[in-house]
Amino acid sequence: MHETKPLQSVSIIARQAIVDAQRAVVAYELFDRSTQGKAHDTGSDLSLLFNAMADTSNALGVRSKLLFINRTHASLADGQLDMATPEKFVVELAPVPGHDAAQIKSLAVTLDELRKSGFRIAFNHTVVAPAYKAWWPLADYVKVDTQAVQADMLKPLVAAARVRTKAKLVAEKVETQDQFGSMATLGFDLFQGYWIDRPQVVKTRVVAPSHASVLILFNLVRKPAEIEEIEDLLKHDAMLGFNLLKLINSAAFGLGKEVTSFRHAVMLIGMKRLFRWAALLLTASREGGASAIVGTTAIVRGRMMELLCQGRLSADDVESAFVTGVFSLLDEMLGVPMEDALRLISLPTAVTQALLTGDGTLGRMLALVRAAEISDDLAFANIATELGYDNHTINMAHLDALVWADAVVLG
Known part of the structure; x- marks a missing residue:
């Protein structure tokens, strides 16, 4: 196998300080600015962010501080937070679109598990609304955009947050000294904004x-x-x-x-x-100029199969399902027949069988994923019935996998 130049991508990371009433830095919020015009990291590739942080930790001064990172609701299930030391991070989440009660309740379970593993959670001021009662015990921080909330509403908002949560209150977008003093008087614990610290940007190559x-x-x-x-x-x-x-x-x-x-x-x-790191690196490195879409498609397949197997198969079989999907395009990625590709790598027998012959449970699940991918309605319906899946479950797994792939794929 010939060697090629390593794939490089540029990460642009910004940090902004969060300070206490004495203006001592207690934390930093990190933003992924790699995509032009994107103000916040809303679920992008954390493995890239973590790697880039290794290059920029000294420049950004974040190594010894608590770190706030923005995540989407969907990205909480992508497994990337497993790469982090939980006690180091505050996971910052936006409200649920439309304040849907079922989604709020469902996310409360996920967030509770995150907190039990050691992560802290930050919400914006919307969390004090009655619709979010299930989230009140989970709030470690409540962030209030002082530019978006009317001045006469700040005092009752602080009072409501004190009664309904045990969270520390963070005043965001503090832009003058007078505003800093006013927010401190109102009872905010922490402060963030241009008057305190403008975001500092560092570029790094991965x-x-x-x-x-x-x-x-x-x-x-x-x-x-x-x-x-x-x-x-x-x-x-x-x-x-x-x-x-x-x-x-x-x-x-x-x-x-x-x-x-x-x-x-x-x-x-x-x-x-x-x-998992090795599997994703292999899918992403695309030796020999393989199309980027091949790596992305493989990751979508792996994640979709993993999601469909959860709760049905053992933990080892769920991992095998992930690997089956991720390596289902290994022949295209390496530019050799699948039989030759599989001689290069050690895989469980069930995975090899699924990839070569399409047999077994994993083979049938891969066929289902492929049918969903190309909108083959007849094959999709037949295999879904055979495996006992309803359309909604499959479609939701597919959508979640697409979101996950956007977060994970390198480059």
Whole structure:
């Protein structure tokens, strides 16, 4: 397999300080500015953000501070927060469109699980409304846009937030010294805005390693191999080792001391996260100029199959479903027949069978995903009936997978 220049992408990260009444910095909000005109990270690729943060942690001064990151409701299920140290992050969420009661209740379960794992949650001032009662116990921070809320409503809003939540109150868009004083008098705990700190922007390049190295890493993790074997690979592939050390040393992990040992990095990240990282790197690196849409489609397939299997199959089989979908276009990504591609990588028998012959539960599920992808109504209906899925479940999994793929795909 020939080597090509590593794929590079540019991440643009901005931070803005959040201070207390004495103007001491207690946290930073991070924004992904990689897409022109996008003001906030609303569910973009956190793995890229974390890697980029490793490059920019010193420049941005975020390593020792609490970090606020904006996420969409859909992105909470994409698994990327698993790459972070929970105690380091505050997950900031917007209100539910239309304040739909069922969605608010459903998200409350997800948010409760996030908090139990160590993340803190921030909402905007809408959370004090009765419709969001299920979210009141989950609010660690309530952020109030002082430019959007009428001045005479600020005092009752603060009072309502104090009664209904135990959250710290953050005054956003504080733009003058007088406004800072007024917000402090009203009882806000924390403050954010241009008068305090203008967002500082840093650009960084993220480099993807070659397919060959990622294939080897995937095989080693799949065995699983001894840490010494994985360490040896990282030592012999500069880009692979470079990316892993960037990830583990990013502010996302919140480590007090920089990790310089590959062995230590592998032990900290763990085999499960290393497995998923390798699978996504392989799908994204697109050696030989394969179309970007191929990698995206593969990720959509993997996530859709994973979602459809949850609650029906064992945890190992759910992971196999993800891998089946992700590697269903491996032949196109590597430019070789599927039989040859599968000789390069160690996969469970059920996955190999699904990819080569379409047999077994995973093979039928892959056929269902393909039918949904190309709008083959007859095949879709037949396989859905065979597997016991209704249209709504499949369509929701497909939509969620599309959102997830937008968040995960590199480049």
